[in-house]
Amino acid sequence: MAAGPELTNIRSPRVKAARRLAKRAFRERDRAFLAEGPQAVREAVALGGVVTEMFVTAEARARHAEIVEQAIRAGVPVLSVSGEVMAELAQTVTPQGLLAVCRFVHVPLTEAVGPGARLVAVMAHVRDPGNAGTVLRTADAAGADAVVFTDASVDPYNGKCVRAGAGSLFHLPVAIGVNVRDAVAHMRATGLRVLAADGAGTATLDDVDLGHPTAWIFGNEAWGLPDDVLALADEVVRVPIYGRAESLNLATAAAVCLYASAQAMRASPRAVASGG
Amino acid sequence: MAAGPELTNIRSPRVKAARRLAKRAFRERDRAFLAEGPQAVREAVALGGVVTEMFVTAEARARHAEIVEQAIRAGVPVLSVSGEVMAELAQTVTPQGLLAVCRFVHVPLTEAVGPGARLVAVMAHVRDPGNAGTVLRTADAAGADAVVFTDASVDPYNGKCVRAGAGSLFHLPVAIGVNVRDAVAHMRATGLRVLAADGAGTATLDDVDLGHPTAWIFGNEAWGLPDDVLALADEVVRVPIYGRAESLNLATAAAVCLYASAQAMRASPRAVASGG
Incomplete structure (x- = not known):
């Protein structure tokens, strides 16, 4: 269940690619958006086929093990990140350590x-x-x-x-x-x-x-x-x-x-x- | 209906006295609080005996003349202030130019x-x-x-x-x-x-x-x-x-x-x- 070494570089390409989804133009280009915090991420994972990547801090991984495990079982790439990287990615003042890149979910x-x-x-x-x-x-x-x-x-x-x-x-x-x-x-x-x-x-x-x-x-x-x-x-x-x-x-x-x-x-x- | 020269000094004692009402300890000491924006200020003036001082920018005085006039009729001291002073007093990012110092209104x-x-x-x-x-x-x-x-x-x-x-x-x-x-x-x-x-x-x-x-x-x-x-x-x-x-x-x-x-x-x- 290990997910590789902790990502600590806020300039890493994967961090940058996720971070720019805070902007609408990039969301529309990638047809993707960010879901933050255990509640939204849990629901996104449960829906299936929606989460394309998950970022998680060590602390959140311990606290929300069931969400992370469900994502891994579903084949979602889960990246361990430092608190600093999470702070860079998250749009909240006190990030909850869990963030998912999600495909657009709207329908006609x-x-x-x-x-x-x-x-x-x-x-x-x-x-x-x-x-x-x-x-x-x-x-x-x-x-x-x-x-x-x-x-x-x-x-x-x-x-x-x-x-x-x-x-x-x-x-x-x-x-x-x-x-x-x-x-x-x-x-x-x-x-x-x-x-x-x-x-x-x-x-x-x-x-x-x-x-x-x-x-x-x-x-x-x-x-x-x-x-x-x-x-x-x-x-x-x-x-x-x-x-x-x-x-x-x-x-x-x-x-x-x-x-x-x-x-x-x-x-x-x-x-x-x-x-x- | 003139209210004296426009107050432009953010360090003036009246501005400082009002500004610190953003803090609870000062509100409790003075038994007073700030109401901001036309809607709240209108209601405070209408209640009577509540507003002890009003700050208004030239623009808001023109736009909300009826509120300012009602305050003046009620004997409320109305101070004209510059946009800079209003920005210092107001707690909103885009102040609406009207701010009242109000007596506590709660009852047993x-x-x-x-x-x-x-x-x-x-x-x-x-x-x-x-x-x-x-x-x-x-x-x-x-x-x-x-x-x-x-x-x-x-x-x-x-x-x-x-x-x-x-x-x-x-x-x-x-x-x-x-x-x-x-x-x-x-x-x-x-x-x-x-x-x-x-x-x-x-x-x-x-x-x-x-x-x-x-x-x-x-x-x-x-x-x-x-x-x-x-x-x-x-x-x-x-x-x-x-x-x-x-x-x-x-x-x-x-x-x-x-x-x-x-x-x-x-x-x-x-x-x-x-x-x-």
């Missing part, structure tokens, strides 16, 4: 959202990678069938997004770079009702019968969704504000919407019957 | 949570100020009657918490530094059911009848709530995970719990009748 929209889909989250203008990752994780938790990143949203392979997603990128089908009009047309053709979540909505979450297969569109952190996207939706829905806050933050509002849908569909036999 | 627990209370959020071990501020804002949006920060949680006057709270600190009663046992005892004496939100809960949100006045206890981002706090609750409740995510993040889980309670109580005449 038509594959992500098929006829049986009941709950889909569409990120239409989400720019903050932490928010995008949190919505992805929440959609996964709420049992969504897919998550769609439009071409106006952040890159889901951004390191912050991968971290905030906590492994969910490896759990459910993700489509990326889709034009929002095409996304909405496809959802509707698939039988999903399209709801835009926006503070400008005339209907509130309490007014809408959520017991139907639904695609939720989420907008920008600061300014919500543009009028042309709102116009695409079957209904614009806001989370009701019962108190004095002006609004909710994006990830919080998305959580309330996605869970409200998930729970309403569980309570509705019709939606269950239409499910896959 | 018994005042925050009175007999009519129907929904309370208790942060028992929340350490990340951004998360704490987000939960505060969500509790405000969900119509909570109060938010309680126990002595094991982050300081709500931390700049990041104030910013993430987006003005909610000025909207609803907040109690701070309370021992969690005392908090729970008081909630129960007030007629609130005490629910601990934790991934270890045996009951899920779907199993619990939420149509009763409720205090929710939220724990730490990484490890939830300690056993002794779980033991204090009437019930330990988890947000159901319908998909493959291991968990939800703290602020997201809190949003789902608080909104589920708010909506169930709205649907329940008994809870409304017991409300204030």
Whole structure:
């Protein structure tokens, strides 16, 4: 189970090749990205065929032996690296000693959202990678069938997004770079009702019968969704504000919407019957 | 409406006095904190008797004239400052040019949570100020009657918490530094059911009848709530995970719990009748 001598040179070609995946242009060229920390790396390894290389410190190898062993069994090259090399590769202040180079995992929209889909989250203008990752994780938790990143949203392979997603990128089908009009047309053709979540909505979450297969569109952190996207939706829905806050933050509002849908569909036999 | 010459010296005593409020020890000595940006400053000014001094750049004075005028009408000393001074005072990378020195706004627990209370959020071990501020804002949006920060949680006057709270600190009663046992005892004496939100809960949100006045206890981002706090609750409740995510993040889980309670109580005449 030894993995050769510890790599200590931060200028080694393999370290440099991995490190530049922090930049989107290199990710797109190599069609690869970095997953950092035990949670994301464990999920990436479990998915199979995704991890092409793993970097691990001696300490992390001892602490997360089962992850490293599973990677080795799957034929993934595992490189032992010094703390200094890990610090060079990792994008966090206190790296957890485990980092995987992963192949892109997204799928075409038509594959992500098929006829049986009941709950889909569409990120239409989400720019903050932490928010995008949190919505992805929440959609996964709420049992969504897919998550769609439009071409106006952040890159889901951004390191912050991968971290905030906590492994969910490896759990459910993700489509990326889709034009929002095409996304909405496809959802509707698939039988999903399209709801835009926006503070400008005339209907509130309490007014809408959520017991139907639904695609939720989420907008920008600061300014919500543009009028042309709102116009695409079957209904614009806001989370009701019962108190004095002006609004909710994006990830919080998305959580309330996605869970409200998930729970309403569980309570509705019709939606269950239409499910896959 | 002129406010004297523009202050350009970052070493001026007033700038130094305000700047050190970034540190908790000075906040506690002066019983004062900083609110940054138009949203928080507007709410602080609107509350009355809270803002003791305001710093504003020429640009922000033009853009947010109504906030500055309201402060001046209320007798708040408003200091014009250069961009350099604002950068020294502000805790954000791109300051919005408006910053208020505010008196502490918290109240005793018994005042925050009175007999009519129907929904309370208790942060028992929340350490990340951004998360704490987000939960505060969500509790405000969900119509909570109060938010309680126990002595094991982050300081709500931390700049990041104030910013993430987006003005909610000025909207609803907040109690701070309370021992969690005392908090729970008081909630129960007030007629609130005490629910601990934790991934270890045996009951899920779907199993619990939420149509009763409720205090929710939220724990730490990484490890939830300690056993002794779980033991204090009437019930330990988890947000159901319908998909493959291991968990939800703290602020997201809190949003789902608080909104589920708010909506169930709205649907329940008994809870409304017991409300204030």
